[in-house]
Amino acid sequence: MPAGRLLLLDTASLYFRAYFGVPDSVKAPDGTPVNAVRGLLDMVARLVTDRRPTRLVACWDDDWRPAFRVEAIPSYKAHRVAQDVPGTTGVEEVPDTLSPQVPVIVDVLAALGVPRLGAPGFEADDVIGTLVARETARPSGSRDAVDVVTGDRDLFQLVDDEVPVRVLYTVKGIKDLLVVDQAQLHDRYGVATGRAYADMATLRGDASDGLPGVAGIGEKTAAALLHRYGTLEAVLAARDAGDPGLTAAQRRRLTEAADYLAAAPRVVRVAADAPVADVDDRLPATPADPDRLVELAQRWGLASSVRRVVDALAAAR
Structure with missing residues (x-):
């Protein structure tokens, strides 16, 4: 039996889903939309409550269109580029009211004590692939089960019943996730692994x-x-x-x-050896910075969502 459960969030996939799933009428006291922030926090609370992980990582796109992929296939994500910027592979086209919410997400995760991990020159998929590879390399008796939460089918390639690694696919939403294991791959796609x-x-x-x-x-x-x-x-x-x-x-x-x-x-294929930092990813029982969390909750009108996350983290420990 696995020793515990590692929950890996494909964070951008989730906050994009939250942005389009929560009305933009959800705003901070100053009128700034916070629908993506509120939706993401509510997702995290629900996931922690339902899945009861012992470890949690918010995986991040430090580079949404890495140079090594563009060099291999120049058309990679080219249609999503909003504008060309010298010295980069392009800036992703993101809704105007979503971009300002991303730094708020960063701040709230830090105050909660949920580690946010990226790797220079790599996508969140590669961060997830690397963390899965590290877990797989551990002796079988000390491995944690891994749940990857994403709306991206690319990560189905990480499914492995032996570890086990499952993908919790958000096609049906957080309340009714599609659990993808090897049987699901066989039934839906006709592939075994x-x-x-x-x-x-x-x-x-x-x-x-x-x-x-x-x-x-x-x-x-x-x-x-x-x-x-x-x-x-x-x-x-x-x-x-x-x-x-x-x-x-x-x-x-x-x-x-x-x-x-x-x-x-x-x-x-996602990378299995991206330069991802080693961090303490144990589920935080209490916020890392309670005063900062209260300040953020008040400033952005997030009190109820923050409380749900804090309660879920405390109950899961």
């Missing part, structure tokens, strides 16, 4: 991330190829060997996409 999901996603592509995939090879065909050959590398070896298990059209399509397939795995 998280790694196979990443290989399938590479072949299929993802328009929302600017990944073209292999023309003519969709989700079902990709899953069938992986069922036959096991891994993307084995599929490509079969292509190069002229394996009769591939149709002529499949071999042609895989050949035409050779450049993409050489670059895409580095883009699709």
